[in-house]
Amino acid sequence: MNGPRTIIWLSAAAALALTGCSNLSNVIGGLGGGKGNARLVVASLTTPQTNISLTADGGTINSGLSATTPIGTYAQVGAGQETFAINTGAGTGNLVPPINVSVAASTNYSIVLEGEPGSADYMAFGFQDTNALNNAATVRFKVNNAAPNLASAVDVYVWLSTNAIPSTPTVANLGLNQDSGSVAGAPGNAYIPQQGSSTILPAGVYDVAIVPAGTVPNGSTDLFDGSTSFALNTSYSLTLADINATQNNIDVLVSIDEPFQTQNQSIHRQRILRR
Numbered sequence: 001m002n003g004p005r006t007i008i009w010l011s012a013a014a015a016l017a018l019t020g021c022s023n024l025s026n027v028i029g030g031l032g033g034g035k036g037n038a039r040l041v042v043a044s045l046t047t048p049q050t051n052i053s054l055t056a057d058g059g060t061i062n063s064g065l066s067a068t069t070p071i072g073t074y075a076q077v078g079a080g081q082e083t084f085a086i087n088t089g090a091g092t093g094n095l096v097p098p099i100n101v102s103v104a105a106s107t108n109y110s111i112v113l114e115g116e117p118g119s120a121d122y123m124a125f126g127f128q129d130t131n132a133l134n135n136a137a138t139v140r141f142k143v144n145n146a147a148p149n150l151a152s153a154v155d156v157y158v159w160l161s162t163n164a165i166p167s168t169p170t171v172a173n174l175g176l177n178q179d180s181g182s183v184a185g186a187p188g189n190a191y192i193p194q195q196g197s198s199t200i201l202p203a204g205v206y207d208v209a210i211v212p213a214g215t216v217p218n219g220s221t222d223l224f225d226g227s228t229s230f231a232l233n234t235s236y237s238l239t240l241a242d243i244n245a246t247q248n249n250i251d252v253l254v255s256i257d258e259p260f261q262t263q264n265q266s267i268h269r270q271r272i273l274r275r
Contacts, residue, residue, distance in 0.1 A: 034079040034105030037260075040086065041112045042070035043146040043241035043253060044122065049095065054111055055085045063089065064264055070241075071255040071265035079105040086113050086124055101126040108132050108257065110237065114146040116245045121148035125177050130189040132235045134258040139201040139230040142190040142257075143171045143180045147240040147250045150176065153213040154223065158192075158238070161205045161227060165217055173213045174240075191235055203232045208252060210240065228254050 040054035040062040047067055054062040054072060062072030085098040095117075101109060108129035115121035127144050134140065143156050155169035170192065171180045181190030193199035209217035210224040219225065230236060239253040255265055 035076045036079055036103040036105060036107045036109060037074040038077050038082070038084065038101075038103070038109040038111055038126075039072040039074045040065055041072070041110045041144075041146070041237075041239055041253065041255065042067055043112045043114045043239055044116065045070075045241055045251060046116050046244050047095065047113065048117070049088050051088050052095070052113070053087055053089050055087065056082050060089075062264075069264050069266045070253055071261075071267075073262060073264060074108055074257075074260050077103055077109075079103050084111045084124065084126065086111070096122055096124050099124045099126060104128075110144065110239075112144065112146045112239065114241070115148045116242060119245065127177075127179050128181070128190070129237065129257055130181050130191070131195055132191055132258045133195065134233050134235045135195070136233040137200055138193060139203060139206075139232060139234065139236070140191045140193065141230065141236040141238060142192065143174065144237060144239040145174045145176055145178055147242050148176055149242045149245060149247050150223070150240070150250060151212075151247050154210050154240075155213050155215065156180075156238075157209040157211070157217055158206055160202065161207045165207075165209070201230070203230060205229050208238065210250065210252070223248050224250055224252060226252060234259070 042052055042065050045067045050066040052065040053060050056077045061075035065072055081100055082103050083098050083100050085094045086096055087094045110127045110129055112125050114125060115123055153173045153175040156171040156174055157166060158170040159166050171183060174183050179190050205227050208226050209222050211217055211222050234256055235258040237255045237257050241251050241253050243249045243251050253267055
């Protein structure tokens with residue numbers, strides 16, 4: 001890939017920093033029977049507050065999050081209708097209006113804070129992290145679009161860095177608040193490769209390029225270029241997030257989804273200008 005571009009190293013495996021508190025023992029009751037799991041992802045990188053919390057029907061399930069420590073731990077919530085709110089602790093006002101999510105038993109959810117404070121797109125949205133079970137034979141990952149400043153839908157390319165850029169996108173025409181399981185033409189659920197698929201993705205460094213839908217990575221007009229390390233027996237999320245309100249100025253948050261983490265996750269980035 002020729003031409004100037006910003007390469008952002010996204011550390012999401014052994015070098016991933018783990019901070020904050022665990023809430024995996026919290027159980028929030030529901031009316032539907034059974035249990036799901038939910039966590040908070042702070043994809044609004046201009047939100048100034050620290051100690052951001054996620055509550056489910058009034059009970060705190062995540063805390064200690066911020067734009068620099070954006071990924072919470074999955075905590076159990078009751079199946080059925082749950083009201084999720086994002087605030088800075090008990091008795092504080094919500095940062096955005098609460099949302100209602102119909103939680104399915106034995107299913108994971110990421111409640112994402114997205115957009116910029118004070119703007120119409122500052123809101124919460126719930127992504128269903130369907131069928132996230134880690135697999136000892138392969139890397140698995142999903143992609144979420146929580147970046148409202150993108151001007152249009154995007155194509156996402158993810159490939160082993162020692163290989164050539166693929167001829168087709170990994171996730172095509174991904175719109176706002178869609179993921180790799182809800183986008184048109186999705187293969188059935190969110191994580192790649194699908195459970196039961198013969199496709200095996202080896203451990204290693206993967207390149208990530210995000211481009212306007214219908215275009216291909218070229219190193220100069222890409223919306224995002226970066227790399228991340230993926231490990232076997234681990235399922236990840238790549239969450240597109242606004243850096244600020246400037247159109248198309250986005251970042252990617254990398255999180256470990258399964259096996260469940262016991263502490264909040266921070267992302268370390270190194271920015272290098274490659275020519």
